[in-house]
Every structure is written in structure tokens, then in C-alpha cells.
Amino acid sequence: MQKTLLIQLITIFLITQILGIFVSLNLIQTELKVELVNENANDVSNSLFLFAQILIMTGVMLLGIKLFKKGFFLRILEGLAILFSSYLVFWTIIPDLAFMFSVLLLGLKNFMQDNFFVKNIVSILAVTGVGSLLGVSLGIIPVIVFLVLLAVYDLIAVFVTKHMLVLAKPVIEKNLAFTVTMPTKEHAYQLGTGDLVIPLVFASSLLNEGKSAGLLFPNFLIFPVIILLASLIGLIVTLEIAEKYQKPLPALPLQVVLMIVVWFSYKILVPI
Secondary structure: OOHHHHHHHHHHHHHHHHHHHHHHHHHHHHOOOOOOOOOOOOOHHHHHHHHHHHHHHHHHHHHHHHHOOOOHHHHHHHHHHHHHHHHHHHHHHOHHHHHHHHHHHHHHHHHOOOOHHHHHHHHHHHHHHHHHHHHHHOOHHHHHHHHHHHHHHHHHHHHHOOHHHHHHHHHHHOOOOOEEEEEOOOOEEEEEOHHHHHHHHHHHHHHHHHHHOOOOOOHHHHHHHHHHHHHHHHHHHHHHHHHHHOOOOOOHHHHHHHHHHHHHHHHHHOOO
């Protein structure tokens, strides 16, 4: 892998996850969670419901792309995602000014639509908000079920139905905040925000579990950090293969496999 691409990938991943852990800690402290099917965080029906919502949203996006050729529909979805996710992040830092900053961020993104740097900042904030909230709201087993379902779906969406490639085309063309861009001299590589948000969901859930078990600093960070490192390795390996063969590949399957293997091994060796 090119050194420039590797540095960008690691930098974006670390910034996203560090900020996400910070936001998660604040959400845990304030006990802010989202209720999906019911308030029992360990109920697997919550993860099934969440996965179903993703399938429905994917269908809505595909329909929107077909009906609204100019991408107006996708920009509306992007705007809503930016407002909600960035508000959540800003709320944990500057609660009184959170809404104003989220509106300003949305305005900046629309004003500088073609700027990759601005798009990446917005994407990172969006990932941080969504990943942190879902992670602290779900127990470990529902998270793992959710991850496995998404990994299988990712494989089907890229290699079988190939509708993920259909979705990616307008997102990349219009520089929407559903990917992060890593430009090199030869090519501008795109990384889906799902490859960043899913590790954060797992890490945030583990963080919540560790805090609930009474672990003190820095012990409650050890397990989440190990999981994030496993995810990063999966991401690097996938991009290495994708760059070598110049073919789009889903990074999530390998990330999920490595995270689950590490989780299982760690639970056996160092049970909480």
C-alpha cells in the first residue's frame, strides 16, 4: 500500500475512534441512550430491528436515486444525517451551542461541496455521533449479531446484487458525506463510513460494559482499544488487496471476523 494512503487511513481511523470514545464516555456518564425495540440493551431483537432499518433505508435510497436523477434526495438525507450526528457530538462538548454549530457545519458542507477535506470532517463527526450512540445503547451480543448480519449483507451487496456499487456512484460523484476521501497522486480512494462506524459501535458497547462492571481508568479502555486495533488491521489488509487488484472490496467482513475472534479470545483469557 502507498505510504500516503496508509498514513491517511490510519490518521482518519484514529481521529474518528478517539473522538468516538470521548463522546461515548460522555453519553455513558449522562446515561443518554436510544431505545430501539425495547429498553433491554441485551435483547437481540434490537439489533434485528436496526438491521431491518438499514435494509429499508437502502431501499429508499435506491428508489430516490432512480426517481431523482440530480441527487437532491441524497443531499436531503445527507443534511439530516449531518444535523443529527454532529449535534450529538457537539452536545457532549458545548451543549448550549450544539445546535448552532451543527447548522454551521451543514452550511459549510453545502457551501464547499467539492472540498474533500471539509467532507471528511463532516463524515468523521457523523460517524462519531451515530457510532457512539448505538454502541452505548446495545449490549455486546446484540452488537455482534448486528455486525455479522452487516458483514454478510455487505458481501451480498457488493458481489451478488451489486447495489452497493450503484449507491456508491452518486455518493462519490457528488462528494457526499457517506464516505471519506483519501487522495493520492494516482487515485482518490473512498472509504465507506460504515467501515468506521461499526468498529466504534463495538468499542463503545465494550466501553459501556467495562464501566458498568466497575472497571477504572485505564482498564475500561483496554478491551475497546484492542478491538479497534483488530478492526484497523482488517481495514488495512482489505485496502491493500483492493489497491493491488484495483477492485472495490467490502472491508467490513474482514473487520468483523477479526473483531469477533479477538473478542472471543480476550473473553476467554481475561474475562470481565
